[in-house]
Amino acid sequence: xxxxxxxxxxxxxxxxxxxxxxxxxxxxxxxxxxxxxxxxxxxxxxxxxxxxxxxxxxxxxxxxxxxxxxxxxxxxxxxxxxxxxxxxxxxxxxxxxxxxxxxxxxxxxxxxxxxxxxxxxxxxxxxxxxxxxxxxxxxxxxxxxxxxxxxxxxxxxxxxxxxxxxxxxxxxxxxxxxxxxxxxxxxxxxxxxxxxxxxxxxxxxxxxxxxxxxxxxxxxxxxxxxxxxxxxxxxxxxxxxxxxxxxxxxxxxxxxxxxxxxxxx
Numbered sequence: 001x002x003x004x005x006x007x008x009x010x011x012x013x014x015x016x017x018x019x020x021x022x023x024x025x026x027x028x029x030x031x032x033x034x035x036x037x038x039x040x041x042x043x044x045x046x047x048x049x050x051x052x053x054x055x056x057x058x059x060x061x062x063x064x065x066x067x068x069x070x071x072x073x074x075x076x077x078x079x080x081x082x083x084x085x086x087x088x089x090x091x092x093x094x095x096x097x098x099x100x101x102x103x104x105x106x107x108x109x110x111x112x113x114x115x116x117x118x119x120x121x122x123x124x125x126x127x128x129x130x131x132x133x134x135x136x137x138x139x140x141x142x143x144x145x146x147x148x149x150x151x152x153x154x155x156x157x158x159x160x161x162x163x164x165x166x167x168x169x170x171x172x173x174x175x176x177x178x179x180x181x182x183x184x185x186x187x188x189x190x191x192x193x194x195x196x197x198x199x200x201x202x203x204x205x206x207x208x209x210x211x212x213x214x215x216x217x218x219x220x221x222x223x224x225x226x227x228x229x230x231x232x233x234x235x236x237x238x239x240x241x242x243x244x245x246x247x248x249x250x251x252x253x254x255x256x257x258x259x260x261x262x263x264x265x
Contacts, residue, residue, distance in 0.1 A: 028228055028263050029064035031094050032256065033216075033240025038076040051077070054252075055085045061256040065092035065114070067238045071121070072101055079107055086111045094238065096158075097121070099144045108148065115154040117178055117214070117238075118144065131159035131180045134168030141172040149173070156214055161198035166205050176212035176235065179203065184227060185218035192226055199231045207233040214238065221246060224262040237263060 037054045041047065055066045066089055068077045086093055092114040097104040098121045108116050118141070120132050134141065134157070145155045156176035159165045161183070169177045179199055187195035203213045216238035219227060228234060239259060247255040 028215075028234040029092070029236045030062075030256070030260050030263055031065035031067045031092065031236055031238045032058050032063045032243055033067040033069065033096075033238055034058065034244075035069055035076040035240055036244040038078070038081060042076060051081050052084050052088065056088050058252065058256060059089060059091050061253040062260055063091065063256050065089075065094055065236070067094040067096060067117075067240065069096040069119070070104065070107065071097070072103060079103070082107060082111055086113065094156075094236075096238075105144075105147075108153065109151060112151060112153060115156055115176075116148050117156040117158060118174075119158040131162075131165060132157050132169075134159060134165050134172060138168060138171055141174070145173045149175070156212070159202075161202040163202060163205055166202050166211070167209070169206070170209040170211055174211065176214050177206055178214040178216055178238070179231075180217050181215050181219055181227065182217045185220065185223055188223040188226070192223070196227060196230045199227070203231045203233055218242065221258060221262055224259065225264065228263050 034051060034055055037049055038051045041049055041051055059066060066085065068082055068085070070077045070079055070082055082095065094115040094117055095108055095111065095113045096117040096119050097108075099105055099118050118132070120130065132141065141157060145157070148155050154176065155174045156178050157169055157172065157174045158180055159169055159177045160180050166177065179202060181199065184195045184199055199215070206213050212235050213233050214236040215227065215231065215234055218241070219237055219239050220242035224237065224239075228237070243255055243259055246258070250258065
């Protein structure tokens with residue numbers, strides 16, 4: 001048998017291909033926060049929409065995880081929802097909340113999620129609006145994080161994109177931080193380059209310090225791709241309000257896939 005001649009290899013062309021690869025490959029997982037689905041249910045009473053079914057369906061539609069943020073007044077996700085959802089999920093389950101609430105600690109220890117994200121919310125707070133002061137709360141965070149980790153739960157703490165807070169987080173023993181992205185989202189339309197810079201720096205430092213990086217709050221179809229493209233080492237984004245709002249127009253399954261595409265997944 002006669003084989004065709006082997007084509008020559010051009011080193012210069014190979015080098016060009018290498019240079020075209022991005023420095024970091026966006027591989028962030030999408031965790032969908034289902035609080036807003038519970039808000040709709042609670043507005044009318046009854047069980048429509050069915051929050052448990054929605055969690056299972058969102059996972060089936062391609063989400064890499066489900067996030068819930070139960071609050072003491074149970075105005076959206078109820079503690080009973082969390083317990084009902086846990087055994088049904090095949091992907092990751094992330095529970096957010098304020099560990100200063102004993103009820104929250106008891107719930108997490110009863111459910112044993114894959115990840116707990118500690119958020120310094122006040123009881124009546126409408127939504128999360130700031131990260132931990134990891135310096136002032138260092139000893140408290142070390143204690144509570146050690147307790148959750150002893151149960152095999154991955155820990156993450158909510159932080160602003162401030163380098164001193166990232167350094168402080170590394171001293172608490174947490175596995176990850178979640179960068180609070182509201183400031184990025186608020187400035188995205190006016191000056192996205194300036195808006196993303198603190199997050200790029202914070203993520204780079206966190207990675208150097210051995211921390212995993214999550215991100216969330218007001219990320220959307222409009223600003224997600226740019227964030228993932230410019231903030232290195234993001235392991236997970238948690239998105240709820242914008243995604244559920246977009247689902248009113250595009251449908252839930254389609255919207256999950258749209259967000260995954262925007263994240264470059």
